[in-house]
Amino acid sequence: MxxxxxxxxxxxxxxxxxxxxxxxxxxxxxxxxxxxxxxxxxxxxxxxxxxxxxxxxxxxxxxxxxxxxxxxxxxxxxxxxxxxxxxxxxxxxxxxxxxxxxxxxxxxxxxxxxxxxxxxxxxHRSFEPKDVVLYGFGRIGRLLARELISKVASGHQLRLRAIVTRDNIDEKTLRKRANLLQSDSIHGEFDGIVEVDITKESLIINGTTVRFISAKSPEEIDYTKYGIKDALIIDNTGAFRDDKELSRHLSSKGAKQVLLTAPGKGIPNIVYGVNNDMINTKKDNVFSAASCTTNAISPILEVIQQKWGIVHGHIETIHSYTNDQNLVDNMHKKSRRGRAAALNMVITETGAGSAVAKVLPKLVGKLTSNAIRVPVPNGSLAILKLQLEKSTSVDTLNLSIKESALDGPLVEQIKFSNNDELVSSDIIGTTTASVFDAPATIVSDDGKNVVLYVWYDNEYGYTHQVMRLARHIAGVRRYTYY
Structure with a gap:
């Protein structure tokens, strides 16, 4: 009883x-x-x-x-x-x-x-909303569309107005685009309504009209024809990587700023939360959000560098396969990437070491890096092997990362995990750039050699970093309480 x-x-x-x-x-x-x-x-x-x-x-x-x-x-x-x-x-x-x-x-x-x-x-002062155009509509482009629409609320902040692709804009193509936006094999169903409006050559997403524009090059587009002005162009194609090529977007009427969702050359490479203070958004108008890996490891390296100093280190990324690899064995311009992505672990190069040095100049010449692509569609891991200037311990190091995840400038970038059962699928859908795996931390007896394990959702977490940087660039900062 x-x-x-x-x-x-x-x-x-x-x-x-x-x-x-x-x-x-x-x-x-x-x-x-x-x-x-x-x-x-x-x-x-x-x-x-x-x-x-x-x-x-x-x-x-x-x-x-x-x-x-x-x-x-x-x-x-x-x-x-x-x-x-x-x-x-x-x-x-x-x-x-x-x-x-x-x-x-x-x-x-x-x-x-x-x-x-x-x-x-x-x-807090409200800001005028900013028009946004997605140039390209691949993996990151579609996730950005989901987030931009779901974050539109009552019209403040960033407003997705148009998407540029190379396709002909017909009903069949629009329906394919709508279906890819609505259903995603990794991130699941979009919590919203996507409708096709062929007369307006648009998708109606949660009641918001998003115009599709077909163009072979940025110069041929006049955004003002669609009521778009002073737009932030987020380039997801990867086709343009340097200042000269990306500046072509600025020749389009109605375009004001450009943000590349990949590492860029000759432009500021920014990891939001780490080095976004270095840019002048009134003077500069072309920016890079760096890579997903750079966004994942830079916040952790920033904490370690400030607290203990880094003599040198090596970064090994265990990265999910990407669209540039072959589904079955075939020719590929890069070594090993021609082998079937879903069947093999593939050693390949990564620019993470040199890219981090652009974000954290104190680490120039101190880091080497390499990558292994593995047969999972999303969810990656960076292993940081570092020699420190000052000694530490497992508990002290983990506590420092935990404190950074709870307070300070990196709370949006770092998630602290004390879960000793954590695996790659658990971090899918994480909005932070880094998930620090505390139980996996290794520190040598002398306290100066450490091995850190940092997980990251290389699609969703990176998309949120792009969103944060986009708001910063567009000048529509909102009040935050963390």
Whole structure:
């Protein structure tokens, strides 16, 4: 009888948490869709997420606090937040709840606490939205389209206006493009509605008209014909890699800035969160978001370099296969990449070592690098073997990375994982550039030689880094609370 009563109490408790989550989801949706205030939970997206997903995130927060943040704590904060006049913002409600707990704030003082903590968001100046054009519509292009549309909220920030491809714009092609956007073998179904409007040569995505433009070269496009002005052109093709070629985009009417989603030559290579302060967005107008690997390892190397100093090191990337490899054995201009990608581990070169030096100049000449492509479609791993100037220990090093993941300029770039069962499929869908695998850290007896394991979603995590840099370049920065 006692056991039966305990079971009923457990069910009642879980239903109570479910109901609280339903209320929280309603507030999250209202703040986002009507006021452009995006709530996240320890950097995890919670807009348009299921009840079970949000509850699981709360349970997982035990890694970051002495006990899990409860759904009732976050609901309490969200209810108070509704009473504030907030500018477009991104607010980590998990971090807010943790601070409220640490400060021993009573429930009746929640509104006062929120007003004080989010005062900058109540005074923050809104920015004019920025028109965005995607030049190319491959893997990164489609993920960018998903994120740009899902982040459009009430019209603030970045607005996807057009997509440029080399195809003829006919109904068959548009339907193929729509299907590729709607369904993805790795990232699943798009949580939105995609319709074809052949009369406008457009896709209607969640009610937003996105024009498709067919062009063989950037110079032949007049974006102003489509009502687009001062646009940020995000080039996903990889066809143009240097300043001269990328500047061709600027000859198009209506184009103002260019962002390359690959390493670039003769232009600033930027890892957002690490070296974005080096660029002058009023003076420069062509930028590179570097590579997915550079974005993954630079934040970790920045922490290590600042704390202990790096004498030299080697980077080995275990990277998922990519579209440039062959599906079956065939000729390829590069060594080994001609062998079947889904059947072989393939040694190949990577420019990660020299690319990191462009982002972190103190590491020039200190890093070597190589890569192995492996038979998985997404999810990669960088192994950093470093000799340090000063000694450390496993616990000290891991704690330093954890602190950087929770506070400071790299909270969007680093996710700290203490999960000793972590595998590559677990990091798919991660929005940070890096997932630091703490249980795998190795430190030599003298404390000066370390081996670090850094996972990264080379598609989704990188896409979010591109989005962050795009907002920075476009000058539509929003208030953030991390």
């Amino acid at each position: 006692v056991q039966e009563h305990a079971f009923e109490q457990e069910i009642k408790s879980y239903k109570s948490r479910q109901n609280a989550t339903v209320k929280l989801i309603e507030i999250i949706s209202n703040l986002w869709f009507n006021r452009s205030v995006e709530l996240i939970f320890f950097r995890n997206q919670i807009v348009d997420r299921r009840v079970s997903h949000i509850l699981n995130l709360h349970q997982a927060s035990k890694e970051l606090a002495d006990r899990p943040i409860s759904i009732f704590e976050t609901l309490q904060l969200a209810e108070a937040m509704q009473h504030l006049n907030l500018a477009p913002s991104r607010i980590d409600i998990g971090k807010l709840a943790l601070k409220m707990r640490m400060d021993n704030i009573e429930e009746e003082d929640t509104l006062y606490f929120i007003k004080k903590e989010l005062l900058p968001a109540q005074e």
